[in-house]
């Protein structure tokens with residue numbers, strides 16, 4: 458198999474990797490924000506379970522979480538969703554895992570905001586949700602963007618864990634090719650793909666940070 | 674007509690009384706200065722009056738709108754000067770955008786910052802930021818403005834430009850309640866002065882009478898200046 462063929466094969470499976478990456482981000486960022494609200498809630502009935510969820514997600518391996526999400530329904534309830542559930546299980550496991558990390562980032566950002574911003578907004582008559590979405594959140598995003606960038610770069614690499622459920626993303630594919638060809642080349646090519654992908658991601662986020670450089 | 678009336682206000686933090694039976698009212702257009710040592714409850718009084726803190730006992734009633742100018746300005750750093758001044762007018766009061774922008778620009782001209790409408794707060798000096806905060810409060814069309822030590826975070830030369838702006842508001846006939854450590858300013862600008870200590874109003878009257886008071890605490894307080 459020529460290098461070009463390897464690149465072409467991996468390029469196809471890169472689509473799956475990209476899909477895992479994008480779906481995870483789209484789900485876990487808003488979910489993380491919601492979770493951070495639960496984590497900061499004044500109601501202990503909400504705060505404690507949410508804290509426990511964050512703690513478990515951050516304290517156990519993503520690989521284990523993937524397996525639990527995929528096999529859990531069968532072992533716990535005897536329900537079998539069939540092979541189409543593989544990809545869904547990957548999305549669910551990644552989303553709930555990353556939401557926990559993002560929640561902690563959102564929380565630290567929100568809690569770092571000076572009280573005076575809320576007080577000024579309140580006396581100007583802004584509602585709570587207006588205050589949050591127009592005044593607090595934009596400033597929080599600027600503050601937490603570097604931490605978000607770190608997580609997103611980790612996510613690019615973590616997509617490879619989908620191999621646990623034999624989803625044909627790029628890493629699974631590269632391993633299969635390497636085994637079939639008894640060559641390490643496919644793994645190097647996959648590594649190059651990840652590296653370039655991450656380079657692009659880092660560039661995009663650096664651009665975003667620069668865009669927000671207009672104040673403070 | 675009274676724009677603000679506070680009756681028998683009491684407030685404690687963790688069992689320590691900070692306001693002890695404070696009653697006070699402000700007439701339309703009146704300028705009232707509150708002076709007193711640090712920790713005497715001046716900020717707490719303003720925060721309770723504006724609803725940022727809840728009174729333990731007593732009542733607060735307003736006629737009309739009020740605005741507040743904070744010691745730390747509390748401008749929104751991600752918005753331009755013009756947006757800081759006009760956003761609440763447009764978004765909260767739902768006034769027509771063009772009209773609000775026009776009034777906002779007029780207010781910026783009034784405080785001498787017409788050329789800064791597209792600047793961000795971080796590009797301004799402390800004095801300029803506080804003037805923007807004053808414009809933001811004025812844009813609400815208030816009947817009463819509260820100032821909590823508006824110049825305490827500023828260098829002396831910047832203090833003067835802010836005091837000049839506050840002084841110039843007299844002609845607008847908006848009532849003002851000003852907590853300040855600028856004694857000369859309080860004496861000159863106020864219709865009435867209140868001296869607070871230990872959570873109580875100790876002296877109250879025209880600047881002449883209050884500053885000439887023989888009250889021991891007042892004399893001790895004034896001797897620091």
Ligand SMILES: Nc1ncnc2c1ncn2[C@@H]1O[C@H](COP(=O)(O)OP(=O)(O)O)[C@@H](O)[C@H]1O
Nearest residue numbers: 686687691709710711712713714715716717718
């Ligand atoms: N949120 C709070 N929690 C606890 N103590 C407070 C709080 N706010 C003010 N205090 C206390 O109340 C007293 C009066 O404070 P303050 O009203 O800020 O005085 P002033 O503005 O006259 O300097 C001080 O002893 C201060 O420590």
Ligand SMILES: [Mg+2]
Nearest residue numbers: 715716717822
């Ligand atoms: Mg104070």
